[in-house]
Amino acid sequence: MSNTESAAPAGETLSVSSEAIRDYVTAVDHLLLDVPWRRRRELIADLQEHLREHPEQIAVEQPQDYAAELRAAVGATPGGFLSGFRSAAWPTPLEWCESVLRGAALILLTLLGYKILAYLSYFVIGDPSSQGPWPGALDRAMQELYPVPAFHGSTGTGLLIYAPLAVLTGQLTTAAVLLRAPQRRRTLRILSYVSLGIFLAILGYGAMRSMG
Structure with missing residues (x-):
C-alpha cells in the first residue's frame, strides 16, 4: 500500500484548503533558494499545478523532503554565503x-x-x-x-x-x-x-x- 493510499481511503479525496497548499508551496520555495531563480520558478509553478491535481501530496510528504527531491533532480548544490x-x-x-x-x-x-x-x-x-x-x-x-x-x-x-x-x-x-x-x-x-x-x-x- 502506497503512502497516498494510507493517507486517504480509496475513493475519497483529501480535503485541503488553498491556504494549506499556498503554505506548502511557500515552504518548498524557501528551501530551494540555492537553485537558480528561473529554474526554481519553473519548479514552483509545476508544484502548484501538481498540488491542484493531487492535494493529498501535502499529507504524504514534508516540504523539506519534497524540496530535497527537486534539488537532487536539478543537480543543485548549496551556494553558501556567496x-x-x-x-x-x-x-x-x-x-x-x-x-x-x-x-x-x-x-x-x-x-x-x-x-x-x-x-x-x-x-x-x-x-x-x-x-x-x-x-x-x-x-x-x-x-x-x-x-x-x-x-x-x-x-x-x-x-x-x-x-x-x-x-x-x-x-x-x-x-x-x-x-x-x-x-x-x-x-x-x-x-x-x-x-x-x-x-x-x-x-x-x-x-x-x-x-x-
Missing part, C-alpha cells in the same frame, strides 16, 4: 538588488555613527570651542555623507570603495539570514523599505543643507 553573486541565482534579481540596498544603508549608518562619535569625542577631549554639541555633530556628519561618502576627501574614490562594499555587505548579511531562516524573506523586504527611507533622509537632508 551564492547571491551569481546573477542568475538566489534569491531573485529584485531581492539581489534589495540586498545591495540594505548593505549600502548599513554602511551609511555605520559611517554616520562613526563620524558623530568622532566629532563628539573631539568636543570632549580636544578643543571644546571648535565643535558644537551632538546636534551640530549630526548636522556635519549628515552633510559629509551627501551625495556619496568621501574617502580621503574624494567622493569619486568613496564611490569606488563603498559601492563594492555595499554589494559584499548586502550579500553576506542576506545569506546569513536566509541560510538560517529562509522564511524571513518577508522581513528582509521590509528592511529594504527602511533602507530606502534611510537613503532618502540622508540625501534629502544633504540636498537641503547644500541649497541653504
Whole structure:
C-alpha cells in the first residue's frame, strides 16, 4: 500500500484548503533558494499545478523532503554565503538588488555613527570651542555623507570603495539570514523599505543643507 493510499481511503479525496497548499508551496520555495531563480520558478509553478491535481501530496510528504527531491533532480548544490553573486541565482534579481540596498544603508549608518562619535569625542577631549554639541555633530556628519561618502576627501574614490562594499555587505548579511531562516524573506523586504527611507533622509537632508 502506497503512502497516498494510507493517507486517504480509496475513493475519497483529501480535503485541503488553498491556504494549506499556498503554505506548502511557500515552504518548498524557501528551501530551494540555492537553485537558480528561473529554474526554481519553473519548479514552483509545476508544484502548484501538481498540488491542484493531487492535494493529498501535502499529507504524504514534508516540504523539506519534497524540496530535497527537486534539488537532487536539478543537480543543485548549496551556494553558501556567496551564492547571491551569481546573477542568475538566489534569491531573485529584485531581492539581489534589495540586498545591495540594505548593505549600502548599513554602511551609511555605520559611517554616520562613526563620524558623530568622532566629532563628539573631539568636543570632549580636544578643543571644546571648535565643535558644537551632538546636534551640530549630526548636522556635519549628515552633510559629509551627501551625495556619496568621501574617502580621503574624494567622493569619486568613496564611490569606488563603498559601492563594492555595499554589494559584499548586502550579500553576506542576506545569506546569513536566509541560510538560517529562509522564511524571513518577508522581513528582509521590509528592511529594504527602511533602507530606502534611510537613503532618502540622508540625501534629502544633504540636498537641503547644500541649497541653504
